[in-house]
Amino acid sequence: MSETSKKVKTQIEAQSKKDNASQWRLMWNSFRQHRLAMFGGIIILLFYTIALFAEFIAPFDPHASTSKNVYHPPQLIKFIDYDDNGSWSYRPHVQLMKLDRDTITLEGKFSPVQGRKVYLKLFTKGDPYKMWGKFNLSRHLIAPVNPDERFYLFGADRLGRDMLSRTIMGTRISMSIGLVGVALSLFIGIILGGISGYYRGVTDTIIQRIIEIMIALPTIPLWLALSAAMPQDWSTTTRYFAITIILSLVGWTELARVVRGRFLTLKSEDFVIAAKLDGGSQWRIIFRHILPSMTSHIIAAVTLAIPAMILAETALSFLGLGLQPPAVSWGVLLLEVQNIRSIAAGPWLFLPGAMVLIAVLSLNFLGDGLRDAADPYARKDH
Structure with a gap:
């Protein structure tokens, strides 16, 4: 068989596999070709893993403060340890640092203590915590061998609290509030968008006018007004759910428009018309045929x-106007950088903002890849 014939045969087999593949298989084949989307998906999976096991991954109690380590600078983990004889061994550690003050200006400055190191160990015991608020544990992913010692990979804040632990704990609230908020928005959007696109007429007109009014309202003042209306004595949990509901009430409009547009398109498809002629009820057509598509x-x-x-x-x-301390989220952590003194003393306090940037970019890359993969027949073969 000639080389040309082999190529033609390979192309025919590939096209046959594509024609016979399921929708999810086509989506996956298309999605994995989008490198940025794959990278974003891995980063988002990592963030949600951290959020799920935040207490275990965080090396210290995020609320524990140490006055002698106020604005402690970030430290770098070293994996090779040299002894006095020059021989080396694999022992992860950070250099111990102490606070010295200028006798004239009283300005504090951290300097390394020669010969003093904080040795680290995986899966060792440290500060006690409650896993998911139910199980009393004390073992951490990484912690000092000596429980009385501290290390600061992300530095410390104005109260001497470990910023790495606080950023990890903040991941849970900031990432979960997006999921919960979108879940509520999706529920409202599918119901109202589906009714609007399927039934049309006066119902569609009323729902679309409501959506247009909601979109026309300036978002930030609306958030501020709704948040300011919340009682200040509410608990952290109550405030969390209130913020989630506020974001959902504002964010459902775009999802409703997407659902309405898809309903309008699918309503005239052959399989929907066939289901109607077969005597299927309206709810069966919506939930069994249109929504899965x-x-x-x-x-x-x-x-x-x-x-x-x-x-x-x-x-x-x-x-x-959102979550308030002692709640820990990325937004709450960024409250620390609202004054010049904090920025000058601890520029590493901006690190939660970097987490927001990474999460948002990764989600946008992931969404872009999923949007392209949602119509795999429209993409060219590579």
Whole structure:
């Protein structure tokens, strides 16, 4: 068989596999060709893993403060340890640092203590914690061999609290509030968008006018007004759910428009018309035929909506109208950098902002890849 014939045969077999593949298989084949989307998906999976096991991954209690380590600078882990004889061994550690004050200006400055190191160990015991608020544990992913010692990979804040532990704990609230908020928005969007696109007429007109009014309202003043209306004596949990509901009430409009557009398109498809002629009820047609056909588009829309929720929570908490201490979220942590003194003393306090940037970019890359993969037949073969 000639080389040309082999190529033609290979192309025919590839096209046959594509024609016979399921929708999810086609989506996956298309999605994995999008390198940025794959990278974003890995980063988001990592963030949610950290959020799920935050207490175990955080080396210290995020609320524990140490006055002698106020604005402690970030430290770098070293894996090779040299002894006095020059021989080396694999022992992860950081250089111990102490605070010295200028006798004239009283300015504090951390300097390394020669010969003193804080040795680290994986899966060792440290500060006790409650895993998911239920199980009393004390073993951490990484912690000092000596429980009385401290290390600061992300530095410390104005109260001497470990910023790495606080950033890890903040991941849980900031990333979960996006999921919960989008889940509520999706529920409202599918119900109202589906009714609007399927029934049309007066119902569609009323729902679309409501959506247009909601979109016309300036978002930030609306958030501020709704957040300011919350009682200040609410608990952290109550305030968390209130913020989630506020974001959902504002964020459902775009999802509703996406759902309405897909309903309008699918309503005239042959399989929907066949289901109607076969005597299927309206609810069966909607939930058995139309909604499963637009699952991929809903997933893409949801992935692109989560970053907006995360940014909204961060903005509200940064302005002091969202979650409040002792709650820990990325927005609450960024409250520390609202004054010049904090920025000058600890520029590493901006690190939670970097986490927001990474999460939002990764979610946008992931959403972009899912949006392209949602219509795999429209993509060219590579």
